[in-house]
Amino acid sequence: xxxxxxxxxxxxxxxxxxxxxxxxxxxRLDLDVEPLPAAGGGDAVLEVAPWRRHRHxxxxxxxxxxxxxRRRHRALTGRTVLCGVHDDADVTTAxxxxxxxxxxxxxxxxxxxxxxxxxxxxxxxAPPLSSWVSRDDRARAQRTLLRVVSDAGIAxxxxxxxxxxxxxxxxxxxxxxxxxxxxxxxxxxxIRPWPVRLLIGSAVNHLARHCARPVVxxxxxxxxxxxxxxxxGWPVPPRTAGEHSGRRRPPRGS
Numbered sequence: 393x394x395x396x397x398x399x400x401x402x403x404x405x406x407x408x409x410x411x412x413x414x415x416x417x418x419x420r421l422d423l424d425v426e427p428l429p430a431a432g433g434g435d436a437v438l439e440v441a442p443w444r445r446h447r448h449x450x451x452x453x454x455x456x457x458x459x460x461x462r463r464r465h466r467a468l469t470g471r472t473v474l475c476g477v478h479d480d481a482d483v484t485t486a487x488x489x490x491x492x493x494x495x496x497x498x499x500x501x502x503x504x505x506x507x508x509x510x511x512x513x514x515x516x517x518a519p520p521l522s523s524w525v526s527r528d529d530r531a532r533a534q535r536t537l538l539r540v541v542s543d544a545g546i547a548x549x550x551x552x553x554x555x556x557x558x559x560x561x562x563x564x565x566x567x568x569x570x571x572x573x574x575x576x577x578x579x580x581x582x583i584r585p586w587p588v589r590l591l592i593g594s595a596v597n598h599l600a601r602h603c604a605r606p607v608v609x610x611x612x613x614x615x616x617x618x619x620x621x622x623x624x625g626w627p628v629p630p631r632t633a634g635e636h637s638g639r640r641r642p643p644r645g646s
Contacts, residue, residue, distance in 0.1 A: 399423055399424060399437055399623045400418075400423060400424045400425065400426055400435075400436045400437065400438075401414045401415075401417050401418040401421070401423050401424070401425045401436065401437075401438045401439070401440065402414065402425070402426060402427065402428045402436035402438070402439045402440070403425070403427055403428065403439065403440045403441060404427065404428050404441050404442075404445055404447075405427040405428065407441065407442060407445070409442065409458055410440045410441050410442060410458060411425075411427070411440075413440050413456065413458065413466075413468065413606065414439075414440040414456075416467060416468055417438065417440065417456065417468065420468070420495070420496050421438075421492075421495050421496065421623075421624060422495075423437070423438070423623060435453075436453050437453055437454075437619045437620045437622075437623040438453060438454050438455075438456065438620055438623075439451070439453055439454070439455045439456065440455070440456040440458070440606075441455055441456070441457065441458065442457070442458045442460075443457050443458065443459055443460050443600040443601055444460070448581065448596065448600055448607075448609035449581075449582075450581065450611075451581055451609055451610070451611045451616075452611065452616055453611065453616055453619065453620070454488055454608055454609065454610045454611065454616075454617060454620050455608070455609045456576070456606050456607070456608050457599075457600045457606065457607045457608075457609055458606055459599065459600055459601060459602060459603045459604070459605075459606070459607060460600075460601045460602065468496070468575050468576070468606070469575060470498065470573045470574050470575030470576075470605065471498055471499060471573045471575070472493070472498050472499045472500070472501045472552060472553075472572045472573060472574045472575065473489050473492055473493035473496075473498050473499070473500055473501070473574060473575060473576045473577075473578060474501045474503060474565070474568060474569050474572055474574040474576070474577045474578065474605075475489035475490075475500065475501065475502050475503070475577075475578045475579075476503055476504070476505070476561070476565045476577065476578070476579040476595070477502060477503065477504045477536065477537055477540050478504065478505075478561070478580070478595075479536060480536065480539065480540060480543070481580065481583075481612070482540055482579075482580050483540050483543045483544045483614075483629075484544075484580075484610060484611075484612075484614045484617040484618060485578055485579065485580045485610040485617065486502065486540050486541060486544040486546060486578075487544040487545060487546070487617070487618065487621055487628070487629055488578065488608070488610050488617050488618070488620050488621050489576075489578035489608070489610075490544060490545075490546045490550060490626075491620065491621040491624045491626040492576065492578070492608065492620070492624070493550075494550065494624075494626070495624045496575070498575060499551075499552030499553075500546070500550055500551050500552060501551070501552050501553045501554075501555065501572050501574065502537055502540075502541060502551055502553075502554050502555070503554070503555035503556075503557065503565065503568055504533045504536060504537055504555070504556055504557075505557050505558065505559060505560075505561040505564045505565060505595075506525050506529050506530070506533055506556065506557070506558040507558070507559075507560070507561065508525065508558045508559055508560075525558045530556055533556045534554075534556060537554055537556070543629065544629055545627070545629030553572070555568060555572075560598075561595035561598075562594070562595040562596075562597070562598025562599055562602075563598060563602075565577060565579070565595065565599060565603075566598070566599055566602060566603045566604065569603060569604065569605045570604055570605075574605050575605065575606075576605060576606055576607070576608050577599060577603055577605050577606070577607045577608065578607075578608040578610060579595060579596055579599065579607065579608070579609060579610070580596075580609070580610050580612060581596060581609050581610060581611055581612055582594040582595075582596045582597070583612060596609055
């Protein structure tokens, strides 16, 4: 009988760094751990893989990406889980991040980054480029954050901090991860076609290459993302997946 990999933290075979972190996560989340089949695929609720394996491009389950700068076995350290929010489609990522943070006993930090429009500033001592974000932009970003948190079923008291920043999303989130002592950074998988990501980049690709902390890339498919939340015993918010069910553990709350 072929064993399904539900409720398993999986990692590619012959990847020692990924296996090390997968084993630690499995122990802390009370899940099993095992290598992915040689042919790939499987039914894991969470994967751990180096960025060069590119399993975060179109993930079938949340993938903890080991960025290119992480070369050694390192324990999961930090005090927060940072979740990057762009729009309402990030509800499932926020819901998964809140379950991860609760399961490993860390604070959840929610952040959004407003891309900065570049404006020329004349003058001999002024910098050649300056950036400006309107009050309306910040108000819209704040409404988006609060709406995503509500729709994700996250209790307001479980969010340690909210951040609204401006700048390039990838580098800004990477810097915020260090400032907030994040153990993990959670973002949604990119919706851009892969050739476009190569040409103009994406926040996910930047974080996967350069972030100093592991990056959890959540699938855009709500059911795939919510399988992790279910495996950790947390109820699935009705506005995330809608139809997915099958939780096998008593809920821990949200």
